[in-house]
Amino acid sequence: MKNQIMNIQIGNFGVITIGHQTKMGDVAQVIEMGNKKRKSKNLNLITLDDILGKQDFWEFIISRNTQKTAYSNSGNLPELDFDSDYSEINFYKAKNGSVKYSELMKKYPDLIKSRRGRYGGTFAELYILLKIASMLDKDLEVEIYRVFIENKILEWRDEGGENYKELNSLIDTLSDTKKENNSHLYRKFAMIFRHKLEITKTKGYNQKEHDILIQQKRAEWLKYLITVVDHGLISTSDELERVIYKLT
Numbered sequence: 511m512k513n514q515i516m517n518i519q520i521g522n523f524g525v526i527t528i529g530h531q532t533k534m535g536d537v538a539q540v541i542e543m544g545n546k547k548r549k550s551k552n553l554n555l556i557t558l559d560d561i562l563g564k565q566d567f568w569e570f571i572i573s574r575n576t577q578k579t580a581y582s583n584s585g586n587l588p589e590l591d592f593d594s595d596y597s598e599i600n601f602y603k604a605k606n607g608s609v610k611y612s613e614l615m616k617k618y619p620d621l622i623k624s625r626r627g628r629y630g631g632t633f634a635e636l637y638i639l640l641k642i643a644s645m646l647d648k649d650l651e652v653e654i655y656r657v658f659i660e661n662k663i664l665e666w667r668d669e670g671g672e673n674y675k676e677l678n679s680l681i682d683t684l685s686d687t688k689k690e691n692n693s694h695l696y697r698k699f700a701m702i703f704r705h706k707l708e709i710t711k712t713k714g715y716n717q718k719e720h721d722i723l724i725q726q727k728r729a730e731w732l733k734y735l736i737t738v739v740d741h742g743l744i745s746t747s748d749e750l751e752r753v754i755y756k757l758t
Contacts, residue, residue: 544646673732
């Protein structure tokens, strides 16, 4: 599935650009939001260098990496003990105690990375973005938790994407579509969905497209259509289209 880039509204703080599949987001956006809040509270601003130079930050990176590796190797068991080793940080410490992070960062590209050029910057996985938010401002931290954890915006987007692929596969089994190139039907039904969900703006940022209720409804509609097609209650593309228009 394509790693679609989503622009997620974080309360009245601003927008985070994040990939729904990689869950990697722009660190600069989080720092900008946090510093805006710090400025309003007459607190000193915190730079990216400040954050990357702290041992606590790299201990969190190592713990997250240890966790991911442990669960990956165990088949994602519900409960698992793991023990992180932070000793490697000592090899990257400066005399003043700060971490010389440039080389250390290269060891964890799935968690945090920097790139140069027109679309350059520093990008981090969602867990790391949450950690950065916690180092900037607690109000920002709890709002990001609400958006990504309570609202499960990325999970609903993933489920909708998987359901969309499954429905397209089932479209190929209808009586009037077998052995046909049905890409035009995929696009047609996708546009009907967008209009029914009032997601008609296709360029730039579209708040509705990243609203949790919109993504949830899209996923649930697709799941319903998969069920009725799979059980033979719909047998042609025309019948499927009529049912889609009746969805509420």
